[in-house]
Amino acid sequence: MYKCQSRHLRPAGGSLIVAIDIEKLVSGTEHTIVIYDNTLDAEEEVTRFVDEELVASLAPLAVSGVDAKALKERVGIAMRSIARLIAESVSAISRETQDAAHLQKEHFDYAKANLPREGFAIVDLFHEWEQSIEKYLKSQLKTATRPKEAIFDTCEKFKIDLVEFSRIFPKLP
Amino acid sequence: MMLVLLGGLTGFVSSLARSKRRSFLSYLFFAIELLGVSVVTIIVSTFLSSQFGPFFVDTTRYDFSSPVVLTTILAVFLIIDFWVVLEEIQNPFWERVGTGGLKFARLLGEFTLLDRVGDFVDYSVWKARFRDALASDVQCTDDTSLTKIFERTLKNQVGPPIILKYRAEELYPPNLMKRLSSPDKVKTLIRYLKPVTFVGIDKDRKACVLVATVQKGADRRMNLWTVSPSVTKNIVTICTNANRDILGPLGAH
Numbered sequence: 552m553y554k555c556q557s558r559h560l561r562p563a564g565g566s567l568i569v570a571i572d573i574e575k576l577v578s579g580t581e582h583t584i585v586i587y588d589n590t591l592d593a594e595e596e597v598t599r600f601v602d603e604e605l606v607a608s609l610a611p612l613a614v615s616g617v618d619a620k621a622l623k624e625r626v627g628i629a630m631r632s633i634a635r636l637i638a639e640s641v642s643a644i645s646r647e648t649q650d651a652a653h654l655q656k657e658h659f660d661y662a663k664a665n666l667p668r669e670g671f672a673i674v675d676l677f678h679e680w681e682q683s684i685e686k687y688l689k690s691q692l693k694t695a696t697r698p699k700e701a702i703f704d705t706c707e708k709f710k711i712d713l714v715e716f717s718r719i720f721p722k723l724p
Numbered sequence: 725m726m727l728v729l730l731g732g733l734t735g736f737v738s739s740l741a742r743s744k745r746r747s748f749l750s751y752l753f754f755a756i757e758l759l760g761v762s763v764v765t766i767i768v769s770t771f772l773s774s775q776f777g778p779f780f781v782d783t784t785r786y787d788f789s790s791p792v793v794l795t796t797i798l799a800v801f802l803i804i805d806f807w808v809v810l811e812e813i814q815n816p817f818w819e820r821v822g823t824g825g826l827k828f829a830r831l832l833g834e835f836t837l838l839d840r841v842g843d844f845v846d847y848s849v850w851k852a853r854f855r856d857a858l859a860s861d862v863q864c865t866d867d868t869s870l871t872k873i874f875e876r877t878l879k880n881q882v883g884p885p886i887i888l889k890y891r892a893e894e895l896y897p898p899n900l901m902k903r904l905s906s907p908d909k910v911k912t913l914i915r916y917l918k919p920v921t922f923v924g925i926d927k928d929r930k931a932c933v934l935v936a937t938v939q940k941g942a943d944r945r946m947n948l949w950t951v952s953p954s955v956t957k958n959i960v961t962i963c964t965n966a967n968r969d970i971l972g973p974l975g976a977h
Contacts, residue, residue: 581867583894588884588927591875597731651888696811703866703944712869713970724972 571665571676573683576636577708582643583651593659594635600663603628621718626673628715629680630666635710637662647666684709689724698723703716758829768841812941856953859960863967864938864946867920873962874934878924881955882933885924892918915940916940924950 691701924934
């Protein structure tokens with residue numbers, strides 16, 4: 552799911568350098584998945600990390616004229632989406648030996664460790680994610696029978712819920 | 725009744741239809757099934773109109789044995805969800821997979837009572853068994869939102885769950901799927917009609933606490949059972965509110 556690109560991201564550990572390819576992450580096929588009881592705790596830990604550490608570090612990047620609070624919220628949603636996409640991608644590897652993908656705590660720990668820490672890298676990744684989701688939603692709106700189904704498909708593809716969707720898209724494009 | 729029983733074999737036979745001869749047989753059985761359900765529909769409609777019609781209409785003015793009345797009743801059956809079926813047939817999936825004959829049969833099936841009677845009996849049996857722990861035809865959200873709703877509600881009210889999110893097309897035995905004439909198309913069909921089934925298990929792995937089957941026709945609906953009526957009620961409320969408060973303002977209904 553990962554490939555080295557010119558734009559590198561440095562995780563907290565410092566030594567591992569990987570690049571996150573949004574298009575590749577969202578292009579994976581959905582499979583049967585098992586979500587364990589401690590996975591929810593791990594996901595909540597990622598949410599806490601994103602909101603309290605990653606997004607908080609963006610304060611110096613606030614630009615006048617831009618609603619900084621709304622921007623941070625959108626960045627937080629994008630980072631959580633990416634973390635979930637990474638976790639599910641890694642869990643899908645286990646599917647090669649089993650009937651279903653097993654989404655476990657370690658997969659979210661891995662995703663958390665691989666999220667970018669530096670402000671510009673976070674914003675760069677956010678813009679890539681935002682462009683990708685908008686492009687996907689527009690294509691779905693053209694082909695789906697109803698706007699509702701296009702929204703559902705987009706939420707499923709990018710691992711965001713409806714509340715998060717409404718924060719990213721207050722109006723449909 | 726024999727005709728209906730013979731027709732009931734159609735699905736099985738057509739699923740095995742690899743050769744032209746078997747394919748011809750499946751069409752023959754399909755025609756017999758259609759004839760059978762049509763006969764049953766006419767008999768039932770005539771009976772219902774003669775028994776219950778006088779409660780609603782002045783019988784001195786209308787003759788319930790008249791073909792006009794029968795045709796009207798059948799037309800009402802059709803109108804109930806004709807547009808839903810029409811929309812379903814026009815969607816990209818049907819455009820790609822459905823043959824002309826299949827579309828015609830789907831529309832024609834709207835004239836018959838058998839599906840509705842089957843659904844009603846099925847729902848009644850489950851409802852009598854599980855009462856308020858079961859909710860049927862619930863307006864539901866996308867898979868990601870549903871997963872979060874299930875996780876949080878069960879965690880708060882029952883305890884941390886293990887959630888199994890099944891792709892419905894993967895639930896069918898591979899040996900059976902291999903025998904189908906077009907397994908890929910059948911998988912696409914199942915994926916479209918029943919995208920996902922959720923099963924929740926308590927953390928001790930001793931009891932099932934949730935079963936939710938999502939079905940997609942013209943709209944996305946869910947049949948839901950949980951271990952407690954209050955959990956079911958909460959999930960239904962959250963899903964309904966999400967549809968109303970988020971999709972409504974977006975103009976997505």
